[in-house]
Amino acid sequence: MTCRVYRNLDRPFTLFGVKGRYIPVALVGLLGIVIVSIVAGSALGTFAGLVSALSLVVGGYFLLVEVQNRYGEKGLTRFLAGKRLPKFILIRTKVWKR
Numbered sequence: 001m002t003c004r005v006y007r008n009l010d011r012p013f014t015l016f017g018v019k020g021r022y023i024p025v026a027l028v029g030l031l032g033i034v035i036v037s038i039v040a041g042s043a044l045g046t047f048a049g050l051v052s053a054l055s056l057v058v059g060g061y062f063l064l065v066e067v068q069n070r071y072g073e074k075g076l077t078r079f080l081a082g083k084r085l086p087k088f089i090l091i092r093t094k095v096w097k098r
Contacts, residue, residue, distance in 0.1 A: 012073055016061075017065060018061075018064060018065070018068065019068060019073055020073050021073060021074070021076065021077065022064060022067075022068050022076070025064065025076075026060075026061075026064055029060050029064070030057070030060075033053060033056045033057055033060060034053070036052065036053075036056065037049045037050070037052050037053030037056070040052045040053075
């Protein structure tokens, strides 16, 4: 009996260089870019909407890849959770007076 071992099970899912947990962030950003480009296209013209969409897609992609490389696969959620913690914890000791 032969057994196949798939060595890619421990690797995250990648899509155009965006890994794992950053894919929903990329999709939400892409949806926002589409909305902004539609608004710019209707207000300023089709060419302005196309240029704004292309520039925002390229800039957003490079920014997302930079954040992904800086924080890693699980680092972004850790970073955001760390921002929610207080800066310091104040402890007041009780001094018993007689």
